[in-house]
Amino acid sequence: MALVEIRNLSKSFSKGDEVISPLVDVDLDIHQGDFVSLMGPSGTGKSTLLNLISGIDQPEQGTIVVDGVEVTKLSRSKLADWRAANLGYIFQTHNLIPVLTAYENVELPILLLPLTAGERRRRVEIALEAVGLSDRADHYPWQMSGGQEQRVGIARAIVAHPKVVVADEPTGSLDTKTSDQIQVLLKRLNQELDITLVMVTHDSEAAAIASRQMILDNGKIIESIAEHANGASSEQHAQMVRGK
Amino acid sequence: MMFRLSSYVIKGIWRHRARTMLTVSGAAVAMFVFCFVGSVQEGLERLTSDEDAQRTLIVFQENRFCPTSSRLPEDYARRIAEIPGVKDVMPVQVWTNNCRASLDIVVFNGAPPKQLQTARKLELTSGNWGEFESRRDAAIVGENVATRRNLKKGDQFSIGDLDVQVAGVFTSPVPAEENLIYTGLEFLQYTRGLDSAGLVTQHEVHLTENADPDEVASAIDEALRAGPVATTTRRKGAFQTSTLSDLVDLIGFAHYLGYACVGLVLALVATTTVMAVQDRIKEHAVLQTLGVRPARVFRIVIAESLLLCFAGGILGTAVALAILNWGGLAIGAEGVTIAFRPSIQLAAVGLLVSASVGILAGIIPAVQAARTPIVTALRQP
Numbered sequence: 001m002a003l004v005e006i007r008n009l010s011k012s013f014s015k016g017d018e019v020i021s022p023l024v025d026v027d028l029d030i031h032q033g034d035f036v037s038l039m040g041p042s043g044t045g046k047s048t049l050l051n052l053i054s055g056i057d058q059p060e061q062g063t064i065v066v067d068g069v070e071v072t073k074l075s076r077s078k079l080a081d082w083r084a085a086n087l088g089y090i091f092q093t094h095n096l097i098p099v100l101t102a103y104e105n106v107e108l109p110i111l112l113l114p115l116t117a118g119e120r121r122r123r124v125e126i127a128l129e130a131v132g133l134s135d136r137a138d139h140y141p142w143q144m145s146g147g148q149e150q151r152v153g154i155a156r157a158i159v160a161h162p163k164v165v166v167a168d169e170p171t172g173s174l175d176t177k178t179s180d181q182i183q184v185l186l187k188r189l190n191q192e193l194d195i196t197l198v199m200v201t202h203d204s205e206a207a208a209i210a211s212r213q214m215i216l217d218n219g220k221i222i223e224s225i226a227e228h229a230n231g232a233s234s235e236q237h238a239q240m241v242r243g244k
Numbered sequence: 245m246m247f248r249l250s251s252y253v254i255k256g257i258w259r260h261r262a263r264t265m266l267t268v269s270g271a272a273v274a275m276f277v278f279c280f281v282g283s284v285q286e287g288l289e290r291l292t293s294d295e296d297a298q299r300t301l302i303v304f305q306e307n308r309f310c311p312t313s314s315r316l317p318e319d320y321a322r323r324i325a326e327i328p329g330v331k332d333v334m335p336v337q338v339w340t341n342n343c344r345a346s347l348d349i350v351v352f353n354g355a356p357p358k359q360l361q362t363a364r365k366l367e368l369t370s371g372n373w374g375e376f377e378s379r380r381d382a383a384i385v386g387e388n389v390a391t392r393r394n395l396k397k398g399d400q401f402s403i404g405d406l407d408v409q410v411a412g413v414f415t416s417p418v419p420a421e422e423n424l425i426y427t428g429l430e431f432l433q434y435t436r437g438l439d440s441a442g443l444v445t446q447h448e449v450h451l452t453e454n455a456d457p458d459e460v461a462s463a464i465d466e467a468l469r470a471g472p473v474a475t476t477t478r479r480k481g482a483f484q485t486s487t488l489s490d491l492v493d494l495i496g497f498a499h500y501l502g503y504a505c506v507g508l509v510l511a512l513v514a515t516t517t518v519m520a521v522q523d524r525i526k527e528h529a530v531l532q533t534l535g536v537r538p539a540r541v542f543r544i545v546i547a548e549s550l551l552l553c554f555a556g557g558i559l560g561t562a563v564a565l566a567i568l569n570w571g572g573l574a575i576g577a578e579g580v581t582i583a584f585r586p587s588i589q590l591a592a593v594g595l596l597v598s599a600s601v602g603i604l605a606g607i608i609p610a611v612q613a614a615r616t617p618i619v620t621a622l623r624q625p
């Protein structure tokens with residue numbers, strides 16, 4: 001069974017008379033340990049898909065099941081609890097809390113979990129270590145560079161040991177060199193810590209480091225088989241991508 | 245769990261120091277006025293509701309108001325004492341520097357020292373009764389007057405034609421008494437300008453245990469109708485409120501000032517909280533994305549509003565109580581005064597009101613923070 005099972009997922013927005021349908025009957029399976037990259041023109045619904053997987057937005061139709069939990073059925077409060085334990089979200093603009101230090105920002109999501117103070121400390125230290133920022137624990141966001149802030153954002157997304165981490169253009173506002181470092185970091189986290197990642201990106205080079213590359217266009221997901229690193233059969237592929 | 249996020253709340257308040265300070269001081273000023281108004285109100289209520297005010301009668305010359313215009317024969321005391329239900333009668337000569345409403349009123353009461361000592365529950369904090377009785381021009385000064393006029397034992401105090409030696413300072417369970425200066429009866433009677441030998445301003449009548457105050461009052465007026473001067477006898481409380489009737493209306497009105505202050509704090513803190521929430525719509529959405537429940541976001545906003553308002557409340561109440569305690573303030577007219585006093589009750593009401601207002605002010609912004617759809621908020625620049 002796939003870790004994330006998306007079935008018949010549709011979402012549309014109405015702007016006045018006009019109706020935009022970024023997602024139409026989308027089906028997708030993501031497996032434990034996958035590193036999925038999602039590309040596509042601006043405004044096609046990539047963020048919308050991540051938001052639906054994260055349960056911060058509701059679909060019109062369809063279901064998302066993550067590790068046996070049907071998140072599309074949960075209430076807003078239940079979803080919050082579910083996210084605290086199971087989901088990491090990496091924003092394009094890191095969205096760190098400005099009044100908290102790097103350490104406190106990373107600690108924030110696990111304050112919500114039933115952990116002892118000692119266990120929290122251990123986890124925060126490991127997460128900061130993993131992104132190479134142990135020496136910046138006491139720094140505030142305004143005291144760090146864009147790349148460092150994004151790494152704190154990544155540490156915050158993985159600290160709770162979530163089942164899935166989604167990243168919405170994590171390198172979108174960084175320079176080339178820094179964004180390369182972030183990509184390497186994400187790849188490492190995926191390979192060494194076996195973190196399941198779904199990353200939206202505009203950068204085909206960034207997409208190339210993923211184990212599975214997908215493109216969202218016209219409300220449908222197309223997986224590019226040529227660079228399919230996972231060795232999934234074309235049958236599986238056909239099953240996953242049910243286009244028109 | 246709330247406590248785990250308290251560091252976030254505190255730091256959020258600290259981040260906007262200037263705004264926090266302004267809001268807290270605004271709330272403090274309003275709560276200061278609220279407590280002050282409350283204290284005047286309490287003082288007025290005490291004048292009428294005290295046991296002393298209910299169980300003591302004041303015999304005054306009929307249709308006279310200012311103490312200088314009431315002149316009763318001193319020997320009425322003997323006649324009053326014969327009426328059933330009367331335990332004790334104390335003739336009192338009153339002198340005041342100002343018959344109109346004033347904030348710096350000085351009121352002298354002259355009465356026989358021995359009777360004063362038994363009739364009133366005065367407690368000398370300095371000086372002694374012996375000295376008060378032995379010197380003709382000796383005076384004991386209520387603590388409130390002593391504070392306001394900076395008087396202590398041994399001081400000489402002159403006002404108008406009066407010139408007294410302070411023999412002690414007293415406190416009383418009846419706060420308004422602490423606005424008085426007591427002298428011997430003759431001393432005031434023979435003061436130049438008063439010429440009251442054999443006359444007094446009023447008689448203070450103490451009743452036996454189960455006497456009905458109003459019945460005794462009518463009996464007194466009835467008995468003295470035949471005398472040279474007709475009298476009006478009332479309970480001390482009624483006497484005081486009718487004497488202060490102009491002030492009573494004013495104070496009743498001030499009451500609305502108290503409500504206005506509460507409204508002001510509410511508006512102020514609500515405005516600040518709404519602004520703080522609008523500034524952080526996105527931050528709250530980020531918190532929810534990280535797994536903070538909407539209900540907890542609600543509580544975070546309430547906590548902020550409560551902290552601001554309560555801090556202002558503590559500050560304003562504390563300053564008001566301090567000034568009430570050490571300022572020796574009083575307002576009065578025609579020889580009757582109202583004491584402004586701090587009280588536990590006042591402090592409790594001040595703190596309770598500021599806490600409730602803090603919670604109330606936070607509700608709308610808190611609902612707003614918790615209800616805003618996460619995705620909409622995150623899409624903000």
Ligand SMILES: Nc1ncnc2c1ncn2[C@@H]1O[C@H](COP(=O)(O)OP(=O)(O)O)[C@@H](O)[C@H]1O
Nearest residue numbers: 013020022041042043044045046047048049620
């Ligand atoms: N809350 C919303 N209200 C109206 N339209 C929206 C809303 N969110 C997204 N959209 C529209 O849906 C489409 C997909 O948005 P998005 O998922 O952000 O695209 P992407 O991330 O691929 O650039 C866009 O056309 C956008 O304008």
Ligand SMILES: [Mg+2]
Nearest residue numbers: 046047048168
């Ligand atoms: Mg997007």
